Amino acid sequence: MPAQIGVTGLAVMGANLARNFARNGYTVALHNRSVEKTDALLAAHGGEGDFVRTETLAELVDALEVPRRVLIMVKAGTPVDSVIEQLVPLLEEGDIVIDAGNSHYEDTRRREAALAEKGLHFVGIGVSGGEEGALLGPSIMPGGSRESYDALGPLLEKISAKVDGEPCCAWIGTDGAGHFVKMVHNGIEYADMQVIGEAYDLLRSGAGIGPAEQAGIFEEWNKGELASFLIEITAEVLAHVDAKTGAPFVDVIVDSAGQKGTGRWTVVSALELGSPVSAIAESVFARGLSSQRDQRSRAQGALAGGEAEVQLPVEFVEDVRQALYASKLVSYAQGLDMLTSAAAEYGWDLKLDEIASLWRGGCIIRAELLKEITGAYAAGERPANLLLAPAFRDAIAAALPAWRRVVSTAVQLGIPVPVFSASLAYYDGLRRDRLPAALTQGLRDLFGAHTYGRVDAEGTFHTLWSGDKSEVAAVDTH
Ligand code: 6PG
Secondary structure (H helix, E strand, O other): OOEOEEEEOOOHHHHHHHHHHHHOOOOEEEEOOOHHHHHHHHHHHHHHOOEEEOOOHHHHHHOEOOOOEEEEOOOOOHHHHHHHHHHHHHOOOOOEEEEOOOOOHHHHHHHHHHHHHOOOEEEEEEEEOHHHHHHHOOEEEEOOOHHHHHHHHHHHHHHOOEEOOEEOEOOOOOOOHHHHHHHHHHHHHHHHHHHHHHHHHHHHHHOOOOHHHHHHHHHHHOOOOOOEHHHHHHHHHHHOEOOOOOOEHHHHOOOOOOOOOHHHHHHHHHHHHOOOOHHHHHHHHHHHHHHOHHHHHHHHHHOOOOOOOOOOOOOHHHHHHHHHHHHHHHHHHHHHHHHHHHHHHHOOOOOHHHHHHHOOOOOOOOEOHHHHHHHHHHOOOOOOOHHHOHHHHHHHHHHHHHHHHHHHHHHHHOOOOHHHHHHHHHHHHHHOOOOOHHHHHHHHHHHHOOOEEEOOEEEEEEEOOOOOOOEEEOOOOO
């Protein structure tokens, strides 16, 4: 029987996706550059379903039903181009090439356009959920043509995570839309983890609560509005004790956070779109600062702290919880707002309710909160910003006193809370009647004749600063 899907690249993610397809009743053709990986997979898991062993890409293509679906799961970047180059001559019009790696959406746009010229579909799919998700049900964000989704979507929906019986997979939009949305998911993932880190630091350095006790606190938090995968695993990591030293595990880990690039890509893209994702950006920068270990060790003894004596409020732990929730909401609001800007820029019809819904299960940022976010964007009147949706507007209003107390306490104590504070600044900036951007415009006009708009008239103006300071109508030059 011909296979319904072929998978090339059988490292853990590719192998687990292949097994997931097979466990769901599909016949899966397997290929890997070195055949040992294919054989190892078959030896360990061959009984889980119907697999077809192949040794070359030509054999893989031959094993597939038409239209052929070939899923590539190799390292993002040139390895993807190299596999595509070898595959294309073997395929026929209407076949579908799928890239399930964390590829940059611009690469996906380029590859989609190039393959479309040859009559082939190229589908970049964002897959979230790590190794376990790939095997048991990830959250899947497919881009590419609508037509390709008709042939591919049912398979992806079948292997995806389910929440309330609904698949955590839906067609996102053309060309690179799927990889774009996955990238923003990762940006939110970075901010989510950073706010958790800031809460941990405040409780530890501010209130002197050790990791074991904090594990219990996070476990409790996971029962309420913060309920999410990342809060759940925070409790697990904090409870873990290092076998070698008997110390809390978190204390034996080098405090320098790695990054593979998707968080950085989110921020670069946001800068290009003019999208203010300050919380996400601060979380990427926080990883950057953590990695400058040499400068940090020199600064430790050399730079003054000037911390103030602060009496922590009795409700400090609850304050931190509320600040964490409010800051987390801001990072979701920023990420979703960035999607709105990208939709306009790239001509994608991104449905924020569907995106929030498919993030409810399988992915790293899965959280109870996403159910309400889905509801907010599914409502008749969609909020211009998530924070304006009635439920979230009220939740933030309730958390505000605690949020402000936590940020000012952190500042007094010298505990860095870049995302707690950037989120609060974004919130205050968003709601402010007049921003100092008016002064910025005045300065730009003075030194560069960049012009400005007036609050009381249409058009663009310039003041003759080096003349009699009279105002003239101007052509907008920015
Ligand atoms: C997911 C994750 C995953 C990502 C890792 C590592 O959704 O399953 O986002 O795709 O690769 O989380 O990312 P960093 O190394 O950049 O932290």
